[in-house]
Amino acid sequence: MSHDDKAKLEAVVDLVDKLSVNPDVDVKYYIPGVLVTTDKTQKFEEPCIQFEYVHDETDHHLKRMPLTKYYLEKNPEDLANLVTFSLEQFIGEIDSRQYGAQ
Numbered sequence: 001m002s003h004d005d006k007a008k009l010e011a012v013v014d015l016v017d018k019l020s021v022n023p024d025v026d027v028k029y030y031i032p033g034v035l036v037t038t039d040k041t042q043k044f045e046e047p048c049i050q051f052e053y054v055h056d057e058t059d060h061h062l063k064r065m066p067l068t069k070y071y072l073e074k075n076p077e078d079l080a081n082l083v084t085f086s087l088e089q090f091i092g093e094i095d096s097r098q099y100g101a102q
């Protein structure tokens with residue numbers, strides 16, 4: 001990972017962490033050299049951000065957003081906005097499964 005990509009991803013982590021997100025959704029990172037908060041035994045082919053929702057130990061949802069080369073070409077603010085959009089979609093998917101289409 002280049003120095004520029006590392007600095008960009010550090011900024012993205014900071015921006016995403018400052019967003020007010022659904023408290024029921026854990027945002028975890030697998031960005032070696034920047035931040036790894038996913039299960040340390042898991043190794044992914046590329047950096048990613050993981051959204052995880054667990055309700056009553058029986059309702060578990062997981063979504064990963066790979067941080068591909070295409071995403072790394074974006075500035076930190078645009079990439080943080082994409083992460084937020086992906087998180088909002090994930091929450092919408094959970095809501096539609098639990099409560100049916102609104």
